[in-house]
Amino acid sequence: MDSDLSRYSRQILFEPIRESGQLRLSDSTALVVGAGALGTVVCSQLVRAGIGKLRLIDRDYVEMSNLQRQMLFDEEDVKHVLPKAVAAKNKLEKMNSQVVIEPIVGNISIENINDLIKDADVVLDGTDNFSTRYLLNDACFKYKIPFSYGGVVSSRGMTAFFIPGKTPCLRCITREGEGDGQTCDTVGVISPAVDMISSFQVTETLKYLTGNQLALRQTLKTIDVWHNRHYDMKLSNSDPECLVCWRNEFPALQKTAQNEETVLCGRDTVQIHRKSDIDLEQWENRLGQIADIKRTPFLLKAALQEGIHFVMFKDGRVLVQGTEDPVQARTLYDRYIGS
Missing domain, CATH: 3.40.50.720 (NAD(P)-binding Rossmann-like Domain)
Incomplete structure (x- = not known):
């Protein structure tokens, strides 16, 4: 050998x-x-x-x-x-x-x-x-x-x-x-x-x-x-x-399949739009154990860690606040929200 x-x-x-x-x-x-x-x-x-x-x-x-x-x-x-x-x-x-x-x-x-x-x-x-x-x-x-x-x-x-x-x-x-x-x-x-x-x-x-x-x-x-x-x-x-x-x-x-993230200029925020709708009550229950939650009839705000927040909308949009880096925003989205 x-x-x-x-x-x-x-x-x-x-x-x-x-x-x-x-x-x-x-x-x-x-x-x-x-x-x-x-x-x-x-x-x-x-x-x-x-x-x-x-x-x-x-x-x-x-x-x-x-x-x-x-x-x-x-x-x-x-x-x-x-x-x-x-x-x-x-x-x-x-x-x-x-x-x-x-x-x-x-x-x-x-x-x-x-x-x-x-x-x-x-x-x-x-x-x-x-x-x-x-x-x-x-x-x-x-x-x-x-x-x-x-x-x-x-x-x-x-x-x-x-x-x-x-x-x-x-x-x-x-x-x-x-x-x-x-x-x-x-x-x-x-x-x-x-x-x-x-x-x-x-x-x-x-x-x-x-x-x-x-x-x-x-x-x-x-x-x-x-x-x-x-x-x-x-x-x-x-x-x-x-x-x-x-x-x-x-x-x-x-290329249209990759157009999920938009950096919101001057807002330290990346918008990710993968889903067609979001059940705010469901996500309040799901994220409530790991984040500070505030829900209104229109959106859900989740404070996940210092300086990072999610804002989730009924139409499927999620704002990742606290970063302008699409890669970091995708990482956080995948970690806590998934597909």
Whole structure:
């Protein structure tokens, strides 16, 4: 065995992989979007397994509340306010110096998705919102790149491995705006659920990259580790009304799809308009445990942290007050409001 492969000797002994599969893996590039709970587990497993190149993009920085479930970070990263992509690179290179790690501090968007995805063999979802997932889904299906989807909140998680031309896409099994609004910052999350879903994501990725496509799971898997529930929904035919699978329209790649944020000049405020309507009473109850709330017949004001407020309107608009940075505004919106 080549000395460079000796570190993977136990993986190479696994019959479905062997040395040929390991060599295929070492020639592969993975794009991981998001270095949070899912993304850190995904990156760790891929790097330890011997992926050739890992490109990682994340827009956030490490905070103390991340350490409960985001396995690549520690208190020193919090102390130095390191961007997650940078902190992840520092840890991953110590695990496996053979892997090329490309960290990108920023937000994935219609403007940069083509450059990020162009040479990837697979894209793995480590995000926390469906608007970004639809962007990844549409780009992957446009460029014929497999998409390993995963999502976790509370003790629940979902995952599926989508292959353009062979499986339906994410849009076939979910609908924009159908999310229940729950996020890890409103209902919490436990680490075992994260570990399980991300491990399923990586397992399917390893099957694909090592040439074991016949072993791929053909289901959308849903688990609730606390309540001992496991479901598998077969990925059958694409939805005949799907804009991506049947019409090749890729709506998230259209510039109008990205026109969600507007910086309100001189007001230290960013307006985000993703939803068609907002139930103010529902959101008063949902955010009341973590914010100071004031509701009128027309709007809901939520003071989330010092200097940051949400103003929510019935028509679906949300003002993020206390910043003029669209990336920070999106981060706060995704954290507390979600899809």
